[in-house]
Amino acid sequence: MQHHPPAAPAVRETLKRLLVSETFSRSERARDLLQYLVEREQAGEADRLKGFSIAVDVFGKDAEFDPSTDAVVRVQAGRLRDLLKQYFATEGASEPIRITIPRGSYVPAYEEMGATKAGWRNAQGRAGGTGALPFPSLAWQMAFMWLAIGIVVATLGFVLLRQVDMLSTTAEATTTSFDTPATTSSIEDNDTDALPVIYISAREGTPEVAAVAASLRRGLSGFDTVDFIGRDVEEDSNSQQAALSFIFRVIPGSTAGSVTIELQNLGSGRMLLSRTLDQAEIQPQNIEDQIAGLLTTTITASGSVYSYVEQAGTQTGLTRCLLLNDDYYQDPNARTHENAYRCFEQLLALNAKSALVYSELSALHLEAVTDRYAYPADASRDKAMAMAHRAIQMAANSPYAHRAYGYMNSRLGNAEESIRWMRKAYEINPYDLTMAAAYGYGLIFAGQYQDGTPIMARAVEATSAHPPWWDFGLFLGEFMLGDMKGAVRATAALNPTTKKSHYLAARLIAADWMGDVRIKKERLNELMTDFPGFAANPRKTFEQRKYPADLTDRLVEALRAAGLGSSS
Secondary structure: OOOOOOOHHHHHHHHHHHHOOOOOOOOHHHHHHHHHHHHHHHOOOHHHOOHHHHHHHOOOOOOOOOOOOOOHHHHHHHHHHHHHHHHHHOOOOOOOEEEEOOOOOOOOEEEEOOOOOHHHHHHHOOEOOOOEOOOOOHHHHHHHHHHHHHHHHHHHHHHHHHOOOOOOOOOOOOOOOOOOOOOOOOOOHHHOOOOOEEEEEOOOOOHHHHHHHHHHHHHHOOOOOOEEOOOOOOOOOOHHHHHOEEEEEEEEOOOOOOEEEEEEEOOOOOEEEEEEEOHHHHOHHHHHHHHHHHHHOOOOOOOHHHHHHHHHOOOOHHHHHHHHHHHHHHOOOHHHHHHHHHHHHHHHHOOOOOHHHHHHHHHHHHHHHHOOOOOOOOOOHHHHHHHHHHHHHHOOOOHHHHHHHHHHHHHOOOHHHHHHHHHHHHHHOOOOHHHHHHHHHHHHHOOOHHHHHHHHHHHHHHOOOOOHHHHHHHHHHHHHHOOHHHHHHHHHOOOOOOOOHHHHHHHHHHHHHHOOHHHHHHHHHHHHHHOHHHHHOHHHHHHHOOOOHHHHHHHHHHHHHOOOOOOO
């Protein structure tokens, strides 16, 4: 069947709705980039959509811009792709035209939805040719959903502010106990530990479909963030269960030997993903990386499943806390840290049984110690270690528990123990690139740069939306291997609004290497104003954070060359 591009007015109308949507409301850069790409393409200037021209026209770079050392366009395009997926999976599910930015290109592509997914659209209740739904309109549903979420958020904020007198519960991990607050009404007892449920359907058997389905099953079985059901979906599941249930459908692709993977929510019938793997990507040497990238961007707390759950207002206690936890690692600061910490505390007060609660809370607790957050007031390394130990006791095969225990040992300077636990987490689930990043990071902090940097790079390159510590870890690895272009590219992805001394130090080193006097001066001023102790003696901070001696020496030398530090 021949497909014709949609009419320009229809594309412009879709673009207008995208630019004012809730999904894009917090990202001015993404809005600017999307508008520029679509308008240029519609004006017949698709051949102009190259990295250099985008950097100059959208991001204000000058003629000296070098895309090999400044990854701003690549990074922002990756984030734009993720936001587009999120929009069309939630707010824009009924849009007649879907806009995408294919990987490897900056030229927008358009798909008229119409009848292209007719079989699956029927699951949403479309009738006749009218597009009418047998339930309230999407606009009404969205308005109601955001009102409900606003009420929940306001209630939670009020409850948290009123939590002055905190009750205690004891977690018997080792001989150490830690405090948790009293039960609050913001998380219900009956949904404390529930996770999204994932099914697989692969009924149209070809060797390629079978290979992809088998790789998906192997990957899904190792994720702690979802409940994978290895049997056919029960079509008569009740609506509450269906709202939190998703299915990967694996079907033959449109070209010979290709396979299409589609991810659908069973409650609404909405599609969250449609991805076609070609013959090369399905080859044994490539398929694991392809599935790892796909699963990491769909079923972790940063992925499209959790994004859908949040947007649809169907969170459980655990999914809500994991989303807040992800908010912290995407933008580390005292506010996001306390939000996540308090949420997990509530789960403990409700007798949560998931090891995830203890593993993630242990890392947050240690972050409170190392970054000197005010909450909790009694944070200590011993309590953090107790929580991590409890997670291991509860789930001996949990990659998250092993990662948490490895992280504890890394921050305590136990490099050998850290690597052992991080490696185990990676081996339990090599399809979860968050485990790959943690293992690579651990290797780098153990001084094993040759081994850790490629693993770190694999994680960073396969997922466009990831926490900034991944990019910082890659910076350190490339820096120690002498690849300054790679190190500079890694710093370009660090969020400039995240105020951390070591991130600013990395960006200062990058600016000095590039000879960018203006940026170098800005980073120096930021460090001396916001982190005077670090600026005076960066070595002390690196040593306190258990950086390897050779890495500390090289960083201090590079910072001194850039104008920072005195007697350090």
